[in-house]
Amino acid sequence: xxxxxxxxAARRRGRRPGGTDTRxxxxxxxxxxxxxxxxxxxxxxxxxxxxxxxxAMVNHWFGSKEGLFxxxxxxxxxSPHELAxxxxxxDVDNLGQRIVxxxxxxxxxxxxxxxxxxxxxxxxxxxxxxxxxxxxxxHVAGQVLKSVGIDHHEFRATLVASQLVGxxxxxxxAQFEPLASTDVETMVAAVAPTIQRYLTGPIS
Amino acid sequence: xxxxxxxxAARRRGRRPGGTDTRxxxxxxxxxxxxxxxxxxxxxxxxxxxxxxxxAMVNHWFGSKEGLFxxxxxxxxxSPHELAxxxxxxDVDNLGQRIVxxxxxxxxxxxxxxxxxxxxxxxxxxxxxxxxxxxxxxHVAGQVLKSVGIDHHEFRATLVASQLVGxxxxxxxAQFEPLASTDVETMVAAVAPTIQRYLTGPIS
Numbered sequence: 001x002x003x004x005x006x007x008x009a010a011r012r013r014g015r016r017p018g019g020t021d022t023r024x025x026x027x028x029x030x031x032x033x034x035x036x037x038x039x040x041x042x043x044x045x046x047x048x049x050x051x052x053x054x055x056a057m058v059n060h061w062f063g064s065k066e067g068l069f070x071x072x073x074x075x076x077x078x079s080p081h082e083l084a085x086x087x088x089x090x091d092v093d094n095l096g097q098r099i100v101x102x103x104x105x106x107x108x109x110x111x112x113x114x115x116x117x118x119x120x121x122x123x124x125x126x127x128x129x130x131x132x133x134x135x136x137x138x139h140v141a142g143q144v145l146k147s148v149g150i151d152h153h154e155f156r157a158t159l160v161a162s163q164l165v166g167x168x169x170x171x172x173x174a175q176f177e178p179l180a181s182t183d184v185e186t187m188v189a190a191v192a193p194t195i196q197r198y199l200t201g202p203i204s
Numbered sequence: 205x206x207x208x209x210x211x212x213a214a215r216r217r218g219r220r221p222g223g224t225d226t227r228x229x230x231x232x233x234x235x236x237x238x239x240x241x242x243x244x245x246x247x248x249x250x251x252x253x254x255x256x257x258x259x260a261m262v263n264h265w266f267g268s269k270e271g272l273f274x275x276x277x278x279x280x281x282x283s284p285h286e287l288a289x290x291x292x293x294x295d296v297d298n299l300g301q302r303i304v305x306x307x308x309x310x311x312x313x314x315x316x317x318x319x320x321x322x323x324x325x326x327x328x329x330x331x332x333x334x335x336x337x338x339x340x341x342x343h344v345a346g347q348v349l350k351s352v353g354i355d356h357h358e359f360r361a362t363l364v365a366s367q368l369v370g371x372x373x374x375x376x377x378a379q380f381e382p383l384a385s386t387d388v389e390t391m392v393a394a395v396a397p398t399i400q401r402y403l404t405g406p407i408s
Contacts (some may be wrong), residue, residue, distance in 0.1 A: 116327060119323075119327045119373075120324075120327040120328055122373075122377060122378055123320060123323045123324040123327050123328075123377055124324055124327075124328065129377065129378035129379055129380070130379075132378065133378060133379075133380045133381075137380060154381070154382055155382050155383065155386065155394075158374055158380045158381070158382060158383035158384075159383065159394055159395070161370070161374050161378075161380060161383075162367065162370040162371045162373070162374040162375075162383065162395075163366065163367055163370050163398070164370065165369075165370040165373045165374060165378075166365070166366040166367050166368065166369040166370020166371065166373065167366045167370065169323075169326075169366070169369045169370065169373060170362055170365050170366040170369060171366075173326060173327055173333065174326055174333035174336065174337060174365075174369075175333060175334075175337075176333070176337045176341060176362045176365060177337075177358070177362070178358055178359050178362060179359065179362035179363065179365075179366060180362075182359065186408065189407070189408050190359075190363055190402075190407040190408065191363070191366075193401070194367070194398045194401070197397070197398070198394075203393065203394040204390065204393050204394065
């Protein structure tokens, strides 16, 4: 991912032992190990061993296991840590807006191809859904919701996931019009109140 | 589909010319023709010709082109006409509740397998998404929204689709807990306000 490589450059300064071959090998190994072992079960050591490189290369190229997952499996142009920080930077009452805006600007940039590939992996069981769940719900949404200090974290996180996944399916995969080509701010106005209620509003 | 066959029995009384072979042939032919020609482009005549049976067999077995689509492609246990009628039978202010309850009770009954197959068809381009769009947005959601008499029909319909598709993806395909095993009425309480706002509330 050129974009990931560029934005993540700060983590990869200095000499580049193993070069881009090492990086590509780690991404291939990571996909295999995450799918076999699950997100929590996969270790940096096991991924590095499968790639035939030193475990220090993971931190060198990806910052952390999270960063490697985000880039190898989700192909996100930022780390989940950066994502959580960006979402939490501002008023909690506008969190829904920031989530919808970030989701759409990120996936719109790639034309939705990466999102479609991700959904295809899940529906065809190439990517075990629980790997994605552990990562998204526990490690990203869980973090955000803990900071918000609200009840029913995990149910709220899965409700948020339901609206975001569905928005991506309709916009990028099925491409139902007019939603598929509606501008980002119109989408934010329509969908952010849903996300905000799932995060901090009444849900029962 | 045993369930469809049972519930649709009223449409299929009397002699059964061609028997179940005719029915199966029509379902196979319908899938092929709908995918080739789109929902609006597919004619009852073309489907019957491909199946090698008389066009009257479509009405005999499925009531209409809509009914054939619902059973052959969506594998719904009711016709879209019945669905729209059921949804519109009651107060408009409770339409969101009826939609979420109907969606969940229908797909929960099949264990979500049919929903997963449908999503896999769309993500892998086996089923052209525009076929589904023409059917769902124009012929089902469009009908419902026209009866409600609200503005921005098509955008509202795609917003509703986004939440329903996402709820199905999280509950049946990815099976993210706790949403995947949350009881129907708790889901209705959490999600119906979203659907209701997309249908009749402020979206800008």
